[in-house]
Amino acid sequence: MMKKSDAIYDEITQQVGFIFDEILNLINQYRQEPRVVDAKIKEIWTDFYDGLICFLDQKKLNRNVLRKPYIQHSEKCFLKHRENYERNTENAYLIKLRPKTQFIDPPQRQILTTEERIKLGRLHFHINAELKTYWRSRTVDTKTPQQLWGNFYLSLIYCSGCNDLSQLTAIGNTLIDEMQQSRTSLCSKLYRADYKKITNPLVLHYRTQHRYYGNQIEEKNIYQWRHVWFNPYAQMFMEGIKRQGVLAQNPRCVIEAIIAVFDVISVQVDVSEQIQELKKILRCSDQALIDMGALKTFKHVNLGLEIHPDLSLDMCLSEVLQNRLKTVSLTPQDQKAAWFKEQALTKDDAFTSSSQRPSLQTEVAQLEMITAHQQLKEIPFELMLFERDEEKSKQNKKRQRKSESIKLMRWKHMQKSLQKKKTAVHSKEQNLIEAQLRLLGWIFDLKEKNNKVSSIERYLSSMAKDYLFHIYMYEDAIETMNTQDYEELYESVLNGIDDRDEIQRTSKPNMRQGRAQYAFGRLKSFHTFCIQKYGTPQVSNFKYNTFQRVQLCHAKLVSPQIFNQLKQKLMLKINACSTLQEQEYMQQLQLMYLLAYRLGLRLNEIRGLTFAEIICPELIWKNSQHNQDIQIRITLKNNVYRRLKSQNANRQLDLNAVLLKDEMEFIKQYLNTYFSHINLIQPIDKRLVFSSKGEILSELYITQMTQILFNEIIGKDHNYSFHSFRHSAANHLAIAWCGSKEMVMTYTDYTWNHAKLMRKYLFGECAIEHEGVIQHKWRLLADWMGHSSIEQTASHYLHTLDLLAIDRIYNTPCLVHHSLVNTLLGEQQTKDEIDLRQYIQNNKGFDFYHQSLALKKLQPFPIIKTQSDMTASSYEIIRCYIERLEYKEHIWLQRCIWLAAKWKSPKLSKLKWEQNSTESMDEQYLLEFYDDALKRNFDPKTLVLFTELEQPLKAKALSALAILIQHTKLRKNYIHFQYRFDENNKPKMKWIMGDFIIGIQQLLPDNVKLKTDNYPVNIKQKSREIKVSFRDGNEKNITLCVVFGLMLEAIKNDYLWEIA
Structure with a gap:
């Protein structure tokens, strides 16, 4: 069976034979006109060469390194035919054409052997x-x-x-x-x-x-x-x-x-x-x-x-x-802010920090790279230089090539049309016409220098569309542009081309993208022509012979000192939150900062994190022991909420390796809470780890809050952002994995023992013996950051390599x-x-x-969980106690045990509240209450949050909860109130039933109704008990679920228990 390459070689050999026969006929026809013969031979070979390139493109041989052997084979075949013709023919015509394509092979990288x-x-x-x-x-x-x-x-x-x-x-x-x-x-x-x-x-x-x-x-x-x-x-x-x-x-x-x-x-x-x-x-x-x-x-x-x-x-x-x-x-400014600036938190700072908070927002952000062709569509004028070919056949899908003369005639006609049109349009379109005329002038100049038309077309396609789009964006006349205008224009054109190249490199890492470098040479040639023809000024963009995009590295580092202050200020804001929803957002933000600071995650990677990407079996299985060591890993991959930056960004990160003990506990409690509350109907790959009522936390909100925090710590004009945490993670991990004990203890908040365990965990026992010279730690760091090489990590993120x-x-x-x-x-x-x-x-x-500076010893600030923290909500405390005997000493748990016993036991209905009085109390009432509520599909988010009520409504709800604590009896699916009268038929109670009904209704959602039996009370009846129940939209009795929820709300308010 013939190989694919052999078939291509045979096809090329055959085609070279055909064109040489055509050349021989041409020689016989025009032998007396040598100049005509030479020109036509060159034209025949040029057309053949263009056809060969198209043929190789169809065979997916679109890179020079792949085309090279076939092009060289065609040239050898031609020279062989030429040699045979001159040897075997009397008075043979001297064919001057000797095709030889120059291939510039990049110099091999010098790799030294160990010797x-x-x-x-x-x-x-x-x-x-x-x-x-x-x-x-x-x-x-x-x-x-x-x-x-x-x-x-x-x-x-x-x-x-x-x-x-x-x-x-x-x-x-x-x-x-x-x-x-x-x-x-x-x-x-x-x-x-x-x-x-x-x-x-x-x-x-x-x-x-x-x-x-x-x-x-x-x-x-x-x-x-x-x-x-x-x-x-x-x-x-x-x-x-x-x-x-x-x-x-x-x-x-x-x-x-x-x-x-x-x-x-x-x-x-x-x-x-x-x-x-x-x-x-x-x-x-x-x-x-x-x-x-x-x-x-x-x-x-x-x-x-x-x-x-x-x-x-x-x-x-x-x-x-x-x-x-x-x-x-x-x-020096950033180094001082990160390592040498001392700042203690004052009372004024605490007040300012707690008061500055942006309003909560959510958003879904989508990024799209606009191509040069899409850019041209935004221009509302006709661009004759890129108009469609009306003569192109719709049936023939093969590439059609015109003769040079027809293309040149078309360009000349276009030039005349644009010159006539220029005087009749306004200035905005005049700029575009003038730019096209300059490009056309360059075209004719290149042709006079004997450039091939196919080459000229390639030059235009490399940069002309981008050039015209940026000329359209320029406000003033093109003739008035100065040196700075031209430098900014060419920089924008080349950077735009390089951006598209970068995306191509990301999606197809094995393909070389060099359009920016190619366009650089063409722009340089075009500008040289404009200097000679139109007197445009000299620019510094083309000072060198190669294109190098200016890479300004935004080197910022969130040191442990800054991160400590950020945690303190964020805690002040959490404590000052007016609603539980806002607290939830702030707690999520605290965890986002932690993951970015320790793992180096990008903002979109954190916002789009789903439970499908969290690997932690110990938190999923309910029978697991609470005190056992758990392993938490994050596997980053594309999902419905975000696309990773590149293929290398698909990675698995081990939290146990890099997080401190209190940070692991914080994340464990957070995940434990949300694993128990996630919607089982929703697919796991769509369950967001950081969400509020099903929506992604707003990128704008995160950006604004981050800016406020850094402003309070460093001052304004600092250029710190959320992405600065990623820079910090890269540097701290590099130091922890590759630095000495002194480096680890100076620049990170890891202990030396933690760093040694980290190295042993990640590199293995054998590597530790030679850790001074092993190289794969740098490869691991690049993989951890989602990069293809350590060169990429170093040039963008590592700012302590000199120190290491x-x-x-x-x-x-x-x-x-x-x-x-x-x-x-x-x-x-x-x-x-x-x-x-x-x-x-x-x-x-x-x-x-x-007299030089030196860092001082760091005093760490641990993560502190507030009493109303979502990771320790009232429901979570009760659930953890019942399932794993946690929070035994928590005051909220003691109140729950007391309320469940008082409401459900007839003998304890007149029990008075005293703190620490529940040690001898039977917790069985709470266990039964909890089981009954879960059997009826209790949802802790059913009720309206007390913290979200306006102040007048809060007072009414508070009064109702006080009545509920002191006077309620829970019997089956109803709550009972004993209504007693004196001799004058007036109620003996100091409270009014109507106040209870109005207050409780403030906490009920729209689909839950309160119903009463024997209210208003008929004093002639023997039974003077009022029965209250709660019904959903289907008239189903959900009293136990609602009362359980009211209990969870009541135990959090200290004022209610001061008057109980």
């Missing part, structure tokens, strides 16, 4: 060792500032792992600014301030300009904030620089300073190759040095740190040090000869070797270290 990594690592490890030996010797040359700067930069390269030229320059200038301003605000200690017995490394916070990635924009420049280990060597040399006077640094100064030191130590170690490479770099222009990234001379210096026996640097953090893994640290890297590399001796200390600092040390780590910690003269 290669060790070899390169040993080279730099040896240089590092010799450099430290040089610093321990008497021969250190520090006479000039250049020598000091060279030693400073080499310490950053070989000790701190920083080899990026722009970063080295930025670090130097940052320290110069700090010294000139006499401040140390950008320096901080890595660990908590109370760690006195260990070396607490110093961290420098700096920023460097980046072309397209960062977390701060200033004057149209994008900056990337980073952390670097300000190692003891660097601190010492900086003190010497401070005494000799500082000079502003630039990339050329950095390289020259490094060469100056290498020249000195070249006697001890062979660094001739490094010196030659650095001198070669110096030949570059100043701008080229500014744009340069990592220095190739030190490309593999991180491998020396990886193989260092005293360090535990893994490959991922090694890539962070080498700046090959995109990441940003927090800005410093945590791995700082713990190594930093020894110098005492003569160096004496020379630089003016000391009189006599000890031969000095360990700078201890020396700096004990010497107050090092301002950068001793």
